[in-house]
Amino acid sequence: MFVPGVVALWVALVALLASTILYVRALRGAGTAREQARQAYAVATLAVVLATTALAYLIMSHDFRVHYVYSYSDTSLSAPYLFSTLWAGQEGSFLLWLLFGMLIGLPLIRSAGDDEAYILLPYNLAQLSLVAILLRQSPFRFLEGLPAGQMPADGQGLNPLLHNPWMVIHPPIMFVGYAATAVPFALAVAALWRRQYDEWVRRALPWSIVSLVTLGCAIMLGGYWAYITLGWGGYWGWDPVENASLVPWITTAALVHGLLLQRLGGRFRKLNFSLAILTWVLVVYATFLTRSGVLSNFSVHSFVDLGITGWLAAYLVTFLLVGAAFLGWRWREIPRQHGDEPFWTRSVLTVVGIGVLLGAAAMVLLGTSAPLLTRLADKPSQVGPSFYNQVTLPIGIALAVLLALVPHLGWKQPGERLLGRFLAAGALALAVTVAAVAMGARGLQYLLFLAAASFAAGSNLWRTAEALRAGSRVKAGGHIAHLGLALMLAGIITSSAFDRSVKLSLPEGQEVQALGRTFVFRGVDTTTLPGKRRMLVEVKGPSGSAWTARPVMWSNPKSGQSVANPDLRARLTHDLYIAPFEWRPGRAPSPAATLELGKGETAAVGPFTVRFEQFERGEAHGGEAPFSIGARLALGREGSETILVPRLSMGERGLTSSRLELPGVAGGWVEIAGINADQGRIRLAVGGVGGVAADPGEPAVFSAEVTLKPAISLVWIGLVVLLVGGGVALLRRTRDAALESPAS
Amino acid sequence: MKSRRTLWTVLGLVAIVAFLAFGAGAFRSNLTPYVTFAEARNARGAVQVTGKLIPGSDSFEAGSSRFLFTLREDGGDTMRVAYSGAVPGNLKDADMIVAIGRYEGGLLHAEGLLTKCPSKYEQQGSQHPGDVPKSTR
Numbered sequence: 024m025f026v027p028g029v030v031a032l033w034v035a036l037v038a039l040l041a042s043t044i045l046y047v048r049a050l051r052g053a054g055t056a057r058e059q060a061r062q063a064y065a066v067a068t069l070a071v072v073l074a075t076t077a078l079a080y081l082i083m084s085h086d087f088r089v090h091y092v093y094s095y096s097d098t099s100l101s102a103p104y105l106f107s108t109l110w111a112g113q114e115g116s117f118l119l120w121l122l123f124g125m126l127i128g129l130p131l132i133r134s135a136g137d138d139e140a141y142i143l144l145p146y147n148l149a150q151l152s153l154v155a156i157l158l159r160q161s162p163f164r165f166l167e168g169l170p171a172g173q174m175p176a177d178g179q180g181l182n183p184l185l186h187n188p189w190m191v192i193h194p195p196i197m198f199v200g201y202a203a204t205a206v207p208f209a210l211a212v213a214a215l216w217r218r219q220y221d222e223w224v225r226r227a228l229p230w231s232i233v234s235l236v237t238l239g240c241a242i243m244l245g246g247y248w249a250y251i252t253l254g255w256g257g258y259w260g261w262d263p264v265e266n267a268s269l270v271p272w273i274t275t276a277a278l279v280h281g282l283l284l285q286r287l288g289g290r291f292r293k294l295n296f297s298l299a300i301l302t303w304v305l306v307v308y309a310t311f312l313t314r315s316g317v318l319s320n321f322s323v324h325s326f327v328d329l330g331i332t333g334w335l336a337a338y339l340v341t342f343l344l345v346g347a348a349f350l351g352w353r354w355r356e357i358p359r360q361h362g363d364e365p366f367w368t369r370s371v372l373t374v375v376g377i378g379v380l381l382g383a384a385a386m387v388l389l390g391t392s393a394p395l396l397t398r399l400a401d402k403p404s405q406v407g408p409s410f411y412n413q414v415t416l417p418i419g420i421a422l423a424v425l426l427a428l429v430p431h432l433g434w435k436q437p438g439e440r441l442l443g444r445f446l447a448a449g450a451l452a453l454a455v456t457v458a459a460v461a462m463g464a465r466g467l468q469y470l471l472f473l474a475a476a477s478f479a480a481g482s483n484l485w486r487t488a489e490a491l492r493a494g495s496r497v498k499a500g501g502h503i504a505h506l507g508l509a510l511m512l513a514g515i516i517t518s519s520a521f522d523r524s525v526k527l528s529l530p531e532g533q534e535v536q537a538l539g540r541t542f543v544f545r546g547v548d549t550t551t552l553p554g555k556r557r558m559l560v561e562v563k564g565p566s567g568s569a570w571t572a573r574p575v576m577w578s579n580p581k582s583g584q585s586v587a588n589p590d591l592r593a594r595l596t597h598d599l600y601i602a603p604f605e606w607r608p609g610r611a612p613s614p615a616a617t618l619e620l621g622k623g624e625t626a627a628v629g630p631f632t633v634r635f636e637q638f639e640r641g642e643a644h645g646g647e648a649p650f651s652i653g654a655r656l657a658l659g660r661e662g663s664e665t666i667l668v669p670r671l672s673m674g675e676r677g678l679t680s681s682r683l684e685l686p687g688v689a690g691g692w693v694e695i696a697g698i699n700a701d702q703g704r705i706r707l708a709v710g711g712v713g714g715v716a717a718d719p720g721e722p723a724v725f726s727a728e729v730t731l732k733p734a735i736s737l738v739w740i741g742l743v744v745l746l747v748g749g750g751v752a753l754l755r756r757t758r759d760a761a762l763e764s765p766a767s
Numbered sequence: 768m769k770s771r772r773t774l775w776t777v778l779g780l781v782a783i784v785a786f787l788a789f790g791a792g793a794f795r796s797n798l799t800p801y802v803t804f805a806e807a808r809n810a811r812g813a814v815q816v817t818g819k820l821i822p823g824s825d826s827f828e829a830g831s832s833r834f835l836f837t838l839r840e841d842g843g844d845t846m847r848v849a850y851s852g853a854v855p856g857n858l859k860d861a862d863m864i865v866a867i868g869r870y871e872g873g874l875l876h877a878e879g880l881l882t883k884c885p886s887k888y889e890q891q892g893s894q895h896p897g898d899v900p901k902s903t904r
Contacts, residue, residue, distance in 0.1 A: 366775055378783070386790050393798065402800040405815065407867055407879055410797035414790050526832040526851075585859060604834075605827055726827060 025081060025089055028163035031074035035121075036154045038067035043147045046140040057139060061132060064143070067150070068125040075122050078162050079109050087175040091115060091162045097180035107191040108181050113314060114162035116194055121153040123195075123202035127230075131206060134226060134760075141213035145345065149205040149303070152338045156331055183579045183586055189248040193241055197268065200238035201306055204271060206230035207278060208303035208346070211296045215349040220292045220357055224285050227299060229757040231279045234302075236749035238272040243742045254574070254589035254602035257519065258738070261411040263318050266391040267309030273384040274302045277377045284373055287434055290360045293350075294377070300346035305388070307342050311335040318394055369432040376425045379418055386414040416468055423475035423512050426505050427452075430486035448481030455513075459521065462733075469520035476516065479509035497755040504748025507741045514737025518598075524730040529560065531609060531722040537729060539565045540599070544725045547606070548573070554580065558603055558725050562592070574603040574727065593736065600730040609723035615710035617696060622703050629712035631685070632659040633693075635705055639668055654695055654705050660687065669707075671695045688712055799867050804844040807870050815867040816846060816875065820859065835874075838864060850877040858882055 045060035078091070082105060087093045095115070096108040110119045128146060135142050166175070184190075207227040214223035245265065246258030259265065278298040284291050312318055315332035364370050389396075390406045397404040431444045455477040456470055464470060483506035490499035525537045529544035536542075541563040548557040555577035563569045570592060578585040589602040618626045620635035627633075639653035650673040658665045670681045685691030690711035697706040799813045807814045818838030825836035834850045836858075848866045858864065861882035868877035 366771075375779075378779075382783075382786055382790075389790065389794060393794070397798065397800070402802065404798040404800040406794060406797040407799060407813075409878075410793055413793045413797070417786075417789070528827075 024161070024165060025077065025086075025163040028074055028077040028081070029158075029161060031070045031077060032154060032157055032161070032163075035067045035070035035074065035125075036151070036158060038063045038070060039147055039151050039154060042067060043144060043151070046143050046147070049140040050144075060140070060143070064125075064128060064132065064147070068129065071118075071122050071125045071154075074157075075109070075118055078115060078118060079106065081163075082106070082108055085178070087178050088165045088169060089162075090164050090166050093166055093175055093178045095178070095181055097178040100181055103188075103191060104181060104186055107185075110194040110198070111181055111185060112162075114157065114160055116198065117153055117156055117160075118162055119195060120198040120201055121150060121157065123199050124150050124153065124205060127199075127202050127206060131209075138213050138217060138219075141216050142209050144209075145212040146205060146209035148345070149208070149342075152341075156334060159334060160331055184252060187248055187252055189244050189251075193244040193248065196237050196244065197241035200234045200236075200241055200272075203230050203234040203237065204275065204303050204306050207234075207299035208342075211299035212345065212349050215296060215353045218353065218356065221285065221289055224282050224295065225760045225763050227295075228279070228282045228286070229753060229760055231275055231282060231299075232749060232753040232756055234275045235272070235279055236746055236753065238268060238275065239742070239749070240746055242268055242272060243739075247739065251591065252588055254587050254604075261390070261408045263391050264313045266387050266411075267313045270384050270388050270391070271302050271305045271309060273380050273387070274298055274305055277380040277384070278302055280373050280377050280380075284370060287370070288360065288362060290362060291374070292357050292359075293354070296350055296357070300342075300350065304339070304342050304346060305384075307335070307339050311339050312391065312395075364435050365437065367428075367432060367437045369429050369434045372425055372429050372432065376422065376429070379421050379425065383415060383418045383422075386418070387411065390414075416472065419512055419516070420468075420472050420475050423472065423479045423509060426479035426509050426512075427475065427482045430482050430502055430505065444482070444485060448478050448485060451481035452478035459517070464517070464521040464733075466520060469516055472516045472520075473513060476509050476513035480506060480513060483509055497751060497758075500748050500750075500752030500755055502748070503751060504745050507743070507745030507748055510737045510741030510744060512741075514734050514739075514741055518732040518735035518738065522730055522732045524728060526726065526728050528724055528726045530724050533722070538599075538731050542729070544723070545571070546723065552577075556606065558606065558727075560590075560601060560725065560727070562599065572599075572601045574601050576603050576606055595736050596734060598732045598735045600732055602728045602730070603725065604728065605724075605726040607724045610721040615696075615708040616712075618707045618709060620705055620707065628709045629691075630660055630688070631712070633657070633707065633709070634659070635707075638703070652698065654698075654707075656693070656707075658685070667693065669693055669695050671698060685709075685712065803842075804838075804840050804846045807846065807875060810870060813867060813869050813878065815865055816840070817863055817865050818846065820861065820864055821845065822859075825859065838866065846875055847873065848875045848877050850880055852877075852879065 042060045042063035045056045045063055048056040049060055081089050081092050082096055083102075085092070085096070085098055091112055091114055092108075095111045096105055100108070108115070110116045128143070128150070131146065132139060132143065169175075207230055210223040210227045210230075214220060242265070243258075245268075249255070249260070250258040278295065281291050281295045281298055285295055311332075315335050317332065362370060390410050393406050394403045427448060428445075431441055432438050452474045456474040459470065459473055464473070483502050486502040487499050487506055490496070490502055523538055527535055527537055527542060529535050529542055531544050531546055534541050534543050543561040543563075545559040545561050548559055549555075551557055552575065555575050557573045557575050560572040560574070561569060562572055572590040572592065574590040575588040576585070587603045589600060591598050591600040616628060618628065618633060620626060620633070622635060622637060625632055625634040634657040636655040636657055639655050640651075651670050652672075653668040653670040656667045656669070658667055665686050667683050667685075669683045672679050672681070680694045680696070682692050682694040685693060688711065691709075692711055693707055693709045695705055696708040699705070797813075799815045800810075802810060802814045802816060804816055804818070807816050816838065818840045821837045821839050825834065827834055832851055835847065836850075837845050837847050839845045848868075850866070850868075858880070863882075865881035866875055866877040867879040867881075868875050870876075
């Protein structure tokens with residue numbers, strides 16, 4: 024155990040417990056208790072900061088006595104990657120999550136006002152559960168069985184696949200999102216407790232948008248990393264770990280929209296309480312699924328079981344029960360309000376949209392939980408990507424249609440000049456779809472998806488432009504975000520449903536035509552990247568432009584794990600993606616025929632017969648060669664016989680073979696290619712003789728899957744637009760929350 | 768007004784039920800049970816099996832663009848697998864390989880492969896499966 028680190032964690036635990044108990048006393052009206060509870064929380068935060076600093080220090084100073092440092096880092100890592108090992112493993116990532124949770128708690132306390140104790144009690148519960156896990160599975164424990172005073176010289180290192188800038192920032196962003204989902208949960212519990220069913224919305228909205236933006240950003244960063252690094256051709260594989268972060272993201276999106284509706288009309292209170300609690304429970308469930316080892320047979324991605332399965336299951340049940348108890352306690356009291364809008368309004372369609380989102384979340388959750396659910400009934404089973412693709416296709420279409428309709432409708436009234444606006448966006452959708460068909464896109468459902476997505480992009484682009492022209496920049500956040508989402512949906516469908524893919528075997532130097540391009544494998548570059556093979560593939564495009572793709576194949580010297588990194592050429596209209604899967608080294612061509620002869624054996628070569636008579640030792644030439652062996656050959660041709668003695672010499676330059684001319688054949692030669700002294704056999708190379716089949720050799724072959732992904736750039740462009748829109752919305756809602764805050 | 772609201776509510780409920788039925792159907796038809804090699808040979812639908820790669824048994828069949836290899840299960844039973852998706856880069860070093868697909872004509876025609884690497888690589892974000900998201904088409 025690294026004592027200072029463990030002490031810091033214990034201090035955090037004790038201080039958090041103290042803070043919790045003091046908040047309970049504050050509930051009962053103890054005057055000074057609230058202030059003391061805050062101080063205890065601040066102490067806990069400081070302790071967690073110190074614990075994180077201690078782990079970072081152990082990592083940066085290569086203290087390989089520590090199990091965590093030994094397992095995830097080594098001395099070869101550059102400083103940024105070395106630092107990123109702080110969150111490369113289970114324990115470190117829990118610590119990071121806890122750190123963000125504690126830090127987020129500080130502004131939460133300041134803005135909490137009179138509700139502070141009610142909010143911080145459930146919030147502290149979430150932090151306490153993380154601290155307890157870290158004490159159970161400490162990042163500060165030492166390697167087992169290490170003699171006192173000794174330290175391994177080097178660690179096992181960071182998985183080479185994680186040597187990527189995107190993977191350095193992906194986990195921290197993800198854990199900000201996870202940590203932020205605890206805030207709406209705590210606010211919802213506090214609101215139910217205090218019977219203040221509307222005030223919490225103002226506070227919860229900015230934090231929900233923080234979760235939405237950070238989780239979304241982190242999910243797509245992970246996808247982008249997979250796309251450029253892993254070479255399985257896509258950015259999304261419906262793996263349990265990916266799904267586990269996707270489901271809370273979808274429910275957070277539903278929550279944000281539900282909160283907006285409640286702000287407008289004081290409705291959907293029960294829905295929002297349920298969603299806020301559900302989202303946090305889903306985060307805990309996701310953690311349970313991916314870190315407990317329950318899915319270890321179904322995902323490579325899952326963490327190994329560290330003995331915290333029971334704990335995580337207990338947390339899941341606890342938070343579920345706490346949430347359900349508070350909801351059940353107040354359920355009948357929560358006032359209901361009916362709206363009377365006509366169907367074609369933004370309010371009603373937003374409700375429909377929330378329903379669609381929840382449908383998507385339910386399906387992904389069902390699929391991800393399949394191994395658990397089926398284990399209860401029968402053999403554990405899982406569903407593959409085909410399930411997710413099937414169920415999300417109609418959901419995507421429905422979502423895109425809603426995105427297209429919503430911006431032009433008013434919250435309460437259908438709005439004006441609807442026909443003209445829809446016709447404009449519809450014309451764009453039609454144009455895009457017709458163009459796609461003209462370029463070879465097929466499949467009714469995919470085309471429908473594309474049409475709906477372009478319709479949505481057109482609609483939201485229009486509204487964004489209108490809002491910006493009217494000078495209400497902060498109000499454009501929603502439209503911008505929806506524009507980004509629509510672009511993403513369009514990019515997802517074009518790049519995955521309309522892609523074209525071939526497997527190519529490229530013999531070195533030969534032109535291969537595929538996908539309207541010419542591919543030539545130009546060999547391997549082993550010098551630029553030490554220890555790695557860079558495959559050089561020349562690609563000539565249809566327009567005559569040429570580039571050299573450099574996918575990399577190598578094996579990690581520490582683990583022996585072989586790694587293949589794809590290369591891609593990203594264009595606005597399409598990506599050309601080259602994922603390597605095999606490289607076979609060639610054989611150099613040999614101009615000679617090879618004969619293998621034992622003593623006294625004869626073989627025919629062209630016009631000759633060759634008989635190997637015996638070895639002749641010694642007779643080094645002038646003492647230069649310390650060792651030399653000759654083979655006495657009898658060459659027969661048309662009845663006459665000649666004796667030749669080619670030699671193999673061991674000299675300062677290594678093994679050299681003397682090449683002797685064949686009598687009567689211009690350019691003909693013979694030499695010893697190899698000797699097997701034990702069996703008394705030799706191998707002879709004979710060249711330049713007519714009628715001898717020379718070995719043509721074999722070129723090196725590089726095999727790769729080459730895929731043309733149309734408009735995949737829209738996925739990334741859409742994401743950025745989505746995040747910008749989310750940021751604008753966050754700005755607006757934070758300002759609203761501050762303006763309306765009773766504390767200010 | 769009242770009757771229109773009822774109409775929309777009914778339509779909404781119908782849509783929800785239809786979607787749930789659709790989802791449940793898709794779920795059932797896509798379930799792949801986790802079975803032994805012997806069970807896989809008799810299975811009718813898609814299944815998943817786990818085994819170790821027999822070193823040297825893997826080859827790439829250029830004509831059909833398939834990757835072929837043999838897995839050995841714990842009990843010693845072996846099974847030949849054919850896969851035409853993108854082969855995971857770490858296939859040859861994997862501790863265990865999970866193949867998902869249908870058994871037909873002496874071969875398990877895999878639609879997806881998962882590779883499980885030595886335990887220290889089972890950390891977050893270390894490996895995605897070699898799933899082919901397009902295998903449904």
